[in-house]
Amino acid sequence: MALQYIVNGLMLGIVYSMIGVGFSLIFGIVRVLxxxxxxxxxxxxxxxxxxxxVFGIPIWMVFAINFILMFAVxxxxxxxxxxxxxxxxxxxxxxxGVIIATFGLQVILQSLALLLFxxxxxxxxxxxxxxxxxxxxxxxxxxxxxTVVSIVVLLCILAFMKYSKVGCALxxxxxxxxxxxxxxxxVNMVYGIAFxxxxxxxxxxxxxxxxxxxxxxxxGVIPMGKAFSVTLIGGLGNIGGAILAGPILGVLEALASGYxxxxxxxxxxxxxxxxxxxxxxxxxxxxxxxIRTEWKGIRR
Amino acid sequence: xxxxxxxxxxxxxxxxxxxxxxxxxxxxxxxNTIVSIIGANGSGKSTLVKAITGIIPIMSGRIxxxxxxxxxxxxxxxxxxxxxMIPDERGLFPEMTVLENLxxxxxxxxxxxxxxxxxxxxxxxxxxxKKRAHQNAGSLSGGExxxxxxxxxxxxxxxxxxxxxxxxGLAPIIIDKMFQVLIDIKKKNxxxxxxxxxxxxxxxxxDYCYVLENGRIGMEGLSxxxxxxxxxxxxxxxx
Numbered sequence: 001m002a003l004q005y006i007v008n009g010l011m012l013g014i015v016y017s018m019i020g021v022g023f024s025l026i027f028g029i030v031r032v033l034x035x036x037x038x039x040x041x042x043x044x045x046x047x048x049x050x051x052x053x054v055f056g057i058p059i060w061m062v063f064a065i066n067f068i069l070m071f072a073v074x075x076x077x078x079x080x081x082x083x084x085x086x087x088x089x090x091x092x093x094x095x096x097g098v099i100i101a102t103f104g105l106q107v108i109l110q111s112l113a114l115l116l117f118x119x120x121x122x123x124x125x126x127x128x129x130x131x132x133x134x135x136x137x138x139x140x141x142x143x144x145x146x147t148v149v150s151i152v153v154l155l156c157i158l159a160f161m162k163y164s165k166v167g168c169a170l171x172x173x174x175x176x177x178x179x180x181x182x183x184x185x186x187v188n189m190v191y192g193i194a195f196x197x198x199x200x201x202x203x204x205x206x207x208x209x210x211x212x213x214x215x216x217x218x219x220g221v222i223p224m225g226k227a228f229s230v231t232l233i234g235g236l237g238n239i240g241g242a243i244l245a246g247p248i249l250g251v252l253e254a255l256a257s258g259y260x261x262x263x264x265x266x267x268x269x270x271x272x273x274x275x276x277x278x279x280x281x282x283x284x285x286x287x288x289x290x291i292r293t294e295w296k297g298i299r300r
Numbered sequence: 301x302x303x304x305x306x307x308x309x310x311x312x313x314x315x316x317x318x319x320x321x322x323x324x325x326x327x328x329x330x331x332n333t334i335v336s337i338i339g340a341n342g343s344g345k346s347t348l349v350k351a352i353t354g355i356i357p358i359m360s361g362r363i364x365x366x367x368x369x370x371x372x373x374x375x376x377x378x379x380x381x382x383x384x385m386i387p388d389e390r391g392l393f394p395e396m397t398v399l400e401n402l403x404x405x406x407x408x409x410x411x412x413x414x415x416x417x418x419x420x421x422x423x424x425x426x427x428x429x430k431k432r433a434h435q436n437a438g439s440l441s442g443g444e445x446x447x448x449x450x451x452x453x454x455x456x457x458x459x460x461x462x463x464x465x466x467x468x469g470l471a472p473i474i475i476d477k478m479f480q481v482l483i484d485i486k487k488k489n490x491x492x493x494x495x496x497x498x499x500x501x502x503x504x505x506x507d508y509c510y511v512l513e514n515g516r517i518g519m520e521g522l523s524x525x526x527x528x529x530x531x532x533x534x535x536x537x538x539x
Contacts, residue, residue: 184379184408
């Protein structure tokens with residue numbers, strides 16, 4: 001039975017990785033905690049609900065539309081909300097205005113959703129159905145589908161960050177902002193792209209998880225909790241760490257709900273976050289980096 | 301604007317919020333020369349060059365580069381105009397390899413062949429970088445990092461290269477190497493604006509010199525003549 005929980009947890013955990021990577025991307029590059037992140041998930045889930053269930057648009061097109069649409073939403077939010085506040089600091093020289101602005105955006109989006117769609121829980125049919133056995137383990141096609149989509153999206157993001165010119169610019173800004181400017185990189189453009197990409201990632205997750213969680217105005221708190229857990233375990237702004245932390249969180253949750261009860265899974269997840277932060281204040285990503293450097297040292 | 305000047309700074313006032321640090325700065329840099337800015341700690345040297353590259357805003361004044369007003373351009377737009385600076389913290393990306401850093405140096409350059417050519421030139425100037433090509437920049441020694449910073453800046457095909465304290469924290473043998481490279485660069489028609497605390501060396505290498513004192517230009521002149529001024533001998537050269 002334990003193996004079954006672990007496999008289920010791993011499969012869902014990859015989706016958490018994707019949510020975490022999007023959240024980390026904004027923090028790593030723009031240095032902003034985006035409290036409206038979960039609400040972008042909610043918007044994407046509503047969009048998916050109407051596109052797929054109401055208008056009957058094929059599912060692959062729903063993903064494509066949501067990716068592009070939410071990239072634009074993220075970009076516009078950054079331009080309209082973050083950019084004007086970026087150079088304003090409070091009495092202590094902190095950018096508290098930006099964080100409060102994202103918090104405000106969260107409240108506005110939630111209220112708008114409540115106004116437009118009421119509090120009804122809207123669900124969608126599973127994107128695929130059926131399941132199959134591998135040995136003693138039951139694998140549902142639906143979960144497999146979520147896992148495969150997430151892995152493909154994550155691989156695309158990693159390749160984009162590593163090999164494309166814009167991806168290199170994103171990494172450059174996250175490592176040394178001034179040096180990036182002095183290398184001829186348009187930092188404002190990079191911020192917009194990072195926000196758009198992050199929003200597009202959580203939109204894919206919102207579309208994938210629609211049959212799982214349903215959609216309602218406050219559904220955003222679920223992905224928000226996952227995003228916080230994953231980025232704290234993985235290390236704030238650390239993309240590799242976030243990818244690693246997703247499956248860890250997924251497995252812990254699955255074990256907790258399997259052996260204790262479903263209600264305890266979030267408590268277990270946050271307890272795990274606290275333990276990791278006590279042991280590795282920089283998160284797992286920081287630890288991985290240290291191991292890698294030392295390993296290189298030994299080889300040389 | 302005088303045609304032989306690559307950079308002209310007129311009546312520049314700079315400050316952080318209400319605290320003004322530089323007053324009425326006027327500087328001219330002639331093409332294909334090395335111009336140095338010297339001054340004591342806290343005299344505003346770094347602030348001045350950061351303002352010229354647009355990293356910090358100016359209060360008033362004009363900056364003209366290659367006969368074009370650039371005061372309103374963003375830093376990355378000034379880099380596209382071929383105004384390149386190596387900041388005092390070297391301006392590297394610690395988690396990218398040496399090669400990736402060099403490629404990032406060529407970010408504004410469209411012509412890939414030119415980037416390749418410049419990277420090879422960088423490896424010729426500093427052979428150690430070729431050996432370290434696939435190592436992260438953050439793992440290099442201070443000297444190697446400064447060499448990488450120099451090579452990276454050259455990939456951006458500068459017309460004017462600004463260096464902020466290139467010798468700080470380096471061993472004398474590496475400082476010699478860096479200054480030798482500056483002379484090589486000048487031969488390739490790249491103008492150099494050098495900010496240094498190492499007054500003796502910068503007076504020796506430069507053609508013209510500005511002395512910043514308490515946020516104003518206290519003195520200027522040909523480096524050879526500045527060297528002999530009693531005040532400079534006493535204050536900066538310890539003679």
